[in-house]
Structure formats: structure tokens, C-alpha cells
Amino acid sequence: MKKTVSFLVIVMLFFSCKEDAVKKPDHLIEKDVMENIIYDLSLLDAIKYNEPNTTENYKVNPKEFIFRKYKVDSTQFAQNNMYYASNFDDYKAMYDNVIKRIDGKKTILDSVIKIEVKRDSLIAVKKKRLDSIAEVKKVALAKKDSLQKVKKKDSLLLLKKKKTITKQKEILTKKATVIKKGATVN
Numbered sequence: 001m002k003k004t005v006s007f008l009v010i011v012m013l014f015f016s017c018k019e020d021a022v023k024k025p026d027h028l029i030e031k032d033v034m035e036n037i038i039y040d041l042s043l044l045d046a047i048k049y050n051e052p053n054t055t056e057n058y059k060v061n062p063k064e065f066i067f068r069k070y071k072v073d074s075t076q077f078a079q080n081n082m083y084y085a086s087n088f089d090d091y092k093a094m095y096d097n098v099i100k101r102i103d104g105k106k107t108i109l110d111s112v113i114k115i116e117v118k119r120d121s122l123i124a125v126k127k128k129r130l131d132s133i134a135e136v137k138k139v140a141l142a143k144k145d146s147l148q149k150v151k152k153k154d155s156l157l158l159l160k161k162k163k164t165i166t167k168q169k170e171i172l173t174k175k176a177t178v179i180k181k182g183a184t185v186n
Contacts, residue, residue: 022086025079031094033070034080039098040066 029037044062047054067073072080085091 022083025076025083027072027076027080028083029070029072029076029080031084031090034084035094035097037066037070037072037077038094039101040069042098042102 041063044066047062063074067077084094
């Protein structure tokens with residue numbers, strides 16, 4: 001019951017204040033410009049929320065920058081904001097347009113981010129592939145080196161065998177020549 005009564009009181013106050021509750025400011029900001037200011041201020045608030053140190057690092061008051069950009073001062077903005085807020089439907093329409101613009105930018109940025117992520121993942125895959133190719137080459141070189149060591153070892157053994165075979169041949173040829181001459185040597 002209390003909720004119903006309080007709701008009715010608020011509704012009656014709202015409709016009773018509808019007629020010229022806020023008078024038109026002397027320097028009325030056009031609706032489009034006001035929408036742009038609200039858009040920029042919304043972006044500014046989002047930046048402050050996500051990266052609080054960003055605006056502090058530049059030692060510039062971003063709201064002042066936005067007011068200078070649109071050639072208004074804070075008082076003029078506040079008066080115009082109150083004036084437009086007094087007409088709920090128009091004010092809601094302005095904020096709906098701002099939300100549409102933000103959503104449009106968001107979809108564009110999401111697609112750009114998606115492209116960058118895809119590019120980065122392709123670069124990572126390519127780098128991984130190059131790393132794996134380098135690793136395979138490294139392993140192949142290691143195997144080649146070990147094979148060369150084995151071949152070198154085998155060639156040294158063969159060289160020793162050849163030397164021993166040639167020494168044995170020399171000894172045999174000397175024995176054969178000695179036996180031919182008639183002398184026997186042990």
C-alpha cells in the first residue's frame with residue numbers, strides 16, 4: 001500500500017512539473033551538438049573507468065577540453081542539460097542515439113580487435129612453425145655431426161686396418177723375397 005501511494009505521488013509530481021519547470025537557457029545548445037557533447041563525455045567516463053591513470057598522465061582536464069571543443073562552458077552545459085532533461089522523451093531519444101553510436105563504434109572496434117587477434121595468432125603459428133623447423137634442422141645437424149663422428153671413427157679404424165694390412169703385406173713380401181733367396185727368417 002505504501003509503495004502504491006508513493007508511486008502515485010511521484011507520478012503526480014512528475015506530471016505537475018512538466019509545464020515549463022525549467023526555462024529555456026539564454027544560450028541554447030543545439031540538440032545535435034548536445035548529443036555530441038554527451039557522447040564525448042560518455043567516452044571520457046568509459047576511459048576514466050577502464051584506465052584511470054590515462055587522463056591523469058596528460059595533466060589535462062578532459063572535460064574542459066570537450067567544453068573548449070564545442071565552445072561552451074560548464075555552466076552553459078549544466079543549464080542546457082537540465083533543460084533537455086526536463087523533457088524526458090527528447091532526452092531519452094538523445095541518449096538512445098548516443099548509445100547507438102557507442103554500439104556502432106564498439107562493433108567496429110570488436111571486428112578490428114578480432115582481426116588483430118587472428119593476425120597475432122597466425123604470426124604465433126608461423127613463428128612456432130619456424131621454431132619447429134629450426135629445431136628439426138638442429139636435430140638433423142646433431143645427427144649429421146654424430147654420423148660424421150662415427151664415420152670419422154670408422155675411417156680411422158679403416159686407416160689403422162689399412163696400415164696394419166699394408167705392414168702385413170710388407171712383411172709377407174719381405175718373407176717371400178727372403179725365401180726366394182734361400183734364407184729363412186723368423
